[in-house]
Amino acid sequence: MSESAVNPAPAPAPAPAPAPVEPSPVPTPEPVTAAPASGPAPVSGSAPRAGFAVRAGAAVVAAALVGVGLGLGIIKVGYDDRPAAQALPAPAPSATASPSPAFGAKSNGSHFGSMRDLLLPVPTGYSLGPDSGAYGNDTELTEEQRKAWVEDDVRALPPKLQDLVRKVWQETPLKGGGVRTMVSGDAGMVVTVWLLQYHQEAVKADNAWAEALGSDSGLFRIGPEIPGHAEAHCYLPHLPPGSLVDYLSCSAAEGDLRVVVRVEGVAPLPKDKVVTLFTQQLDRLARPGASV
Template structure:
């Protein structure tokens, strides 16, 4: 076994693993914002020239509480999900164990809108005042409900899946924006397709051919959930297995009802 493989296995709290789990979309954000924005939806899209969401978007229709169901979680026909995000997250697959902690939240958690907002406030401290105001307005217009996170690992790869729940129109826009940015800038390597899920896209981080560790990010929109998968491991990454896990996660979220 290579030294890089041993490092990945033996140190679940390594800086590399922590960065992996906190950085879904962070590469895109770094290019757009020019500063580290920490965790949360703001990582995925922000453009200095972009206006805040329109009143129509901000006032997106919300659905009534779901009626009694045999399943405590799932997706309605309109795309809104109900139940705990921890239930909606992909259960631990065979051959994987819990991964490293995601920041202060452990490796299996649901974050409330208040928790996420507090993190955004902390991360904005070093940002110029004018940009702080824009980012906060952007955040407020998203109508963030919650975020769920679960981490996974095997002998060669560490993965994190985040579910960000907020305004459906903005979920779609963010996913499309990330796809265009990652594909058109030439900064990233094109990742594999996700069969059955044309809305999903994957891309790999810049790396020299001889790099021992590689990293891939995937993003997909499923109703009011933005799904972000991050994977890091010994090169070459097992892309087919990573795509299979993402497919399982997206199938679990499919409307009109998520599978148990």
């Protein structure tokens, strides 16, 4: 799963991934619009371990979108004031427990709260961007939308892989989805952020597969590093000389969330701004005590 932009016990070795394809460059730089569910960079969904290779390969072929679901955990922090010594004045009443956060991550890596809360708020200098296909520009996917997203992902694949990938999604279902798009103040860059929430081991494995395929396939340029987030990686497709529009896709695994940031804009892209946005999104999702 472009702007729709790099999409959670031992088991058999993964099947070989299909060969990735390179997107065609957009002829003119403006206006830049958000892309639908498929795009040019390596992104993958979820799968049992036997299906990881297929999912990761499918990601490079179709660059499926990503989303994020609702976690059910609640973190409560309480404070217990001890009474003062007997010779001192009467103790102050004990402090009440801090309000439970509306969203965040548990120490085990599972996330909770609305996906619209977990998604990075639109920063200063940006505004909400165009719709990402049929999913809007600021959306927490409903159950029906998640089903539609999975079908979009499956149908973007070669026919011989569709049944297998559909089965993979059934065995390790997408719990939820969320997307937010934003456009830079000069309208030269559109950023789409997708979150997917599913089984943590699948998220981690899919992200690793996408990284391997993106770096080893030869079809992508290696993008910027994301400081403090070794699991994050970014890629850009090779483009013909003189291309007016460029693309960048970044992917990371944060607990039970797969995070994908996809960028399309006037070449050359301001990669430093993309790094800042991606870092802020990952920091927002970091589990308690994580070093980011």
